[in-house]
Amino acid sequence: MSKILNVSHLGKTYTSGSKKLTVLDDVSFDINEGETFAIVGPSGSGKTTLLGLCAGLDRPNTGSVELCGTNMSDMNEDQRALLRNKEVGFIFQNFQLLPTLTALENVIVPLELQGNKSAAKTGMDLLDKVGLQDRFHHYPSQLSGGEQQRVALARAFSSRPSILFADEPTGNLDEETGDKVVKLLFDLNKEAGTTLVIVTHDMELARKTQRILKLKGGKVVTNEIVTAP
Template identity: 85%
Template sequence: MAKILNVSHLTKRYISGTKELTVLNDITFDIEEGETFAIVGPSGSGKTTLLGLCAGLDRPDAGSVELCGTDLASLNEDERAALRNREVGFIFQNFQLLPTLTALENVIVPLELQGFKSPTRSGQDLLDKVGLADRFHHYPSQLSGGEQQRVALARAFSSNPSILFADEPTGNLDEETGEKVVKLLFELNQEAGTTLVIVSHDLELARRNQRILRLKGGKVIANESTVPL
């Protein structure tokens, strides 16, 4: 199986006042196409920073990231954005929907950017899959948190990404709603065959994936296979 993500000796530092903080220290791992992969660790362990580096949203101080066969260091800002538009989907803890667009419009934005034919039909089909066929024309402010995250799920899968990064996808949801969203996430992912990378502090969610990378203090303390629940 081909590797879709190769992370090698990744280090990231930030300046805080007069101090230099090493947020990630010599991180190395890879992910195969179609794999489901969780990154876990306590708050402040570097999970979200690592996700941003893997997606090319930020640059490391040392080490390399190869995403979908491309060394991100070889790309400028515009080229990295173009790669993300083609290959990457995102789901965020705080949904990140555009407030002035309806649910359907939010879902079809990535499709329009890529010049898809019949984006409206595709968007409607995806919203139907996540149980929001009666919410096409509702704005985010008219939707519950769980409904907003389901719109975000539909948007993330709309352009058939090769890899999907989910940063604490249930972090702002109650347990019951979060469970429904997780179930949908894995169903859509299995149907699409997308590589899934989930950042979470929720070990139960992490164990649903095929592999778990455990971080502590910016270092990898374990990289283990699981028997997904």
């Protein structure tokens, strides 16, 4: 089974005046293609920083990240952006939908950027799968939090990414709505065969994945297998 993500001796430090804050310290792990993986830990443990480094949104001070066979240390920002557009999907806690676009338009933005001629049909099919077939032309302000996150799910899977990063995907949802979104996330992921990396403080959600990496104070505490792939 080939590795889709390889993180080696990663370190991230921020400087404020004369003070240095170490957010991540010598973090190493890898993820197989098609694996579901959770990153957990208390607030301030470095979870979101780690996700950003894994996705090439930021650069580490030390160590390296290899994504889809490419070492991002050797890439400039434009090259990393091209890699993300081709290989990576994102889901965020605060949905990050474009407020001036309808649900359908939000979903098909990545496809249109790629020049996909069947973007509208793909978008409608995905919105149908997440139960929003009667919300194609609604704007984010006309949708509930759960509906907005379902639009975000459809958008994330629209370009069939190799790896999907979800940062606290149920953080702004009530328990019942969050459970529905999680089921959709795992169902869509299984159907697409995507590698799924979830950052969460919710251990119940984390235990639905195959492996859990626990951070504390920027260091890896445990890297445990939950269920076999």
